[in-house]
Amino acid sequence: MRPTVHDIAAAAGVSLATVDRVLNQRPGVRHVTREKVETAIRQLGYVRDVAAANLAKGRTYPLVFILPASDNSFMHGLNAEIRQAILRSPAERTDIRTIEVPAFDPAALVAVLEGLSREKPCGIAMVATDAPEVRAVVDRLVRASFPIVTLVSDLTGSLRHHYAGVENIAAGRTAARLLGRFLGPRKGEIAVLAGSMLVRDHRERLEGFTSVMAEEFPDLAILPVLEGRDDPEIAHMLVAEALGNADIIGVYSLGAGNRGLIRALKEKAVDRTLTVIAHELTAHTRAALIDNTIDAILNQDAGHEVRSAIRVLKAKADGLAVIESQERIRLDIFLKDNLP
Amino acid sequence: MRPTVHDIAAAAGVSLATVDRVLNQRPGVRHVTREKVETAIRQLGYVRDVAAANLAKGRTYPLVFILPASDNSFMHGLNAEIRQAILRSPAERTDIRTIEVPAFDPAALVAVLEGLSREKPCGIAMVATDAPEVRAVVDRLVRASFPIVTLVSDLTGSLRHHYAGVENIAAGRTAARLLGRFLGPRKGEIAVLAGSMLVRDHRERLEGFTSVMAEEFPDLAILPVLEGRDDPEIAHMLVAEALGNADIIGVYSLGAGNRGLIRALKEKAVDRTLTVIAHELTAHTRAALIDNTIDAILNQDAGHEVRSAIRVLKAKADGLAVIESQERIRLDIFLKDNLP
DNA sequence: CTGTTAGCGCTTTCAA
DNA sequence: TTGAAAGCGCTAACAG
16 A cells, blocks of 8 residues: 555654654645655655645635637637636536637736725636736736646747747647648748637738748748638638639638638638638537648647646646646647547 | 535435435335435435545556566556555555556456455456457446456457547548658559457457548558557568568558568668658657657557546446546657657 | 544444 | 445644
8 A cells, every 4th residue: 555644654763743743845844844744754755645634624616717808709609718727627626717808908807906905716718818917917826826837829938837838939840841832843932811819819820921932932922811700701801812812722710710711811812712711619610621621720629729728727826837738738630630 | 605514304204224225226225204305305406425435445556457478568668557556555545456467368358357345356457358258348348347357458249338549540640641642643562560369459440541541542552451460570571571562662561560560660761761650659769759760649649548447447337427528538649849 | 732532424344 | 125334545623
């Protein structure tokens, strides 16, 4: 059997309470006593049974998810995954609440975070709007030892404990290489549809995309970016207009609002072959992949992101380690053949 | 607070022991009493605290992993992941043992399984060799209520509870589409290197590959399959010889032993452009992807497979549900831009 | 500063 | 067929 607090107490010649105080680095133990206990712990190779500890403490983990109020399929999916996690709450001892904030609005996000610093959630997961004032509050909260993870979009240079999302520069580079290889020897222009250059994930995808294009596919010229604000209507308008240009042979949609993109493609591109790469697998993009309107979809698994955020926040709250490789969010690449 | 056994006992007017007997469907409870307790459980919406139950029971999960004794990087990686899981055993209450059997040898596998039916592991994870005699034992064990999951390679038509591995037909189809799209309008021949047609994963990859090739890329002709037995030396020999054929413009390596493939490619294909797709990300294939010897790698995450197998076996042992989407093993597609 | 004791939610003897 | 009581490994009052 593995050693318990009783064994430590016996070995060190102290009581259970003292062992517990040392284990939880609570004050009120003489230095020498502490040493004795720590020696015993090391010698017996004691490891604490977290489940038993949580049972005794009646511990639960109050967690808050802060999400942008965006009406697109990806955010709906993310919400759905959080609701699933809430259903699992009893078993996982979590107590999850979500707060919606206006999208692309640093001030609103700051206000919510300020509010949270008064109640005491044991962890915060947030889709970050990448702005200095947001970073400032986050850093302050982290210093006040709130565990914080960013979700989907990261916060440049901040102290957040972890980022649960894909590497977006790599995503953009991957999109460029797929598009370049699929187009082969053809020459022409590439349209890029983004949501907003105010969020870091979109900026980074664009950065990765343009750099690989420049380095390796000089025959493909990137047109000025269309900013669709992740809104299907705006996206539709912009893309429909852009497709008037007959030199366009490829499209990279790096944000959300793909409903509009797809509609524009079906209306305007019936007569020519366009190679299209988009982000996020939703009902709409899936259908478009199957009917060959889209050639490849890059995806981040919202379920994995939510589960990962929860695992990491719980671990940070307890000062425990995580399995790094398990928390890495992969960039999924879907062709019509490997859809889930 | 959520209800506990005490609440149930009080509501039903019985003792804790009786509640426990009902909860664990143990005998020795009168029918009417059982009804009373079950009603109380339903009315209060009781859900059992598995952690507390495991603590009280001192429960551990003895698990066995059966692996082929193959000397290739993928199997080494799988082994390493199992060792990681063994390190986590104290926290996860598992007790994991691995057994090696000769590769591609149904009889040996059957013998090991027979042996296990005498000890009583609470779960078995196995890399299956796909043969009727193996299926027979597995089905017998499943009927005797051993939880069994197949790992990496599945067992056709068997009763195993779960398969922790990628969908291999989809993998083959994906490889075909990538190769076809990367080659674009070119015409030529495609070499296929497999391990053995005796394992189901290789057969299925080939099946998926050939069907998409036939349907969608008629200008690409598939040459007879080379069987390298997942052995780098044999693979090297076969590929080196095949590359004497100057019409080959693409290669699909669907098994292991890629060290040999890569060596042959570097020796023989310096003077021409070959598009190459291989399976499994290892130190060798990673280097080859970076130096452009390989164009894309299809991968299954061994760490995910092992963790998933463990989660599923534990859940089955307790009669609990799993999160389906979490247990789906994805087909990872790596280009040089999105390597982990 | 340190120890005693009760108890978290569940299971398991052992008696009745 | 049922119940009382002890205990899993740990924590938290409350005394001393």
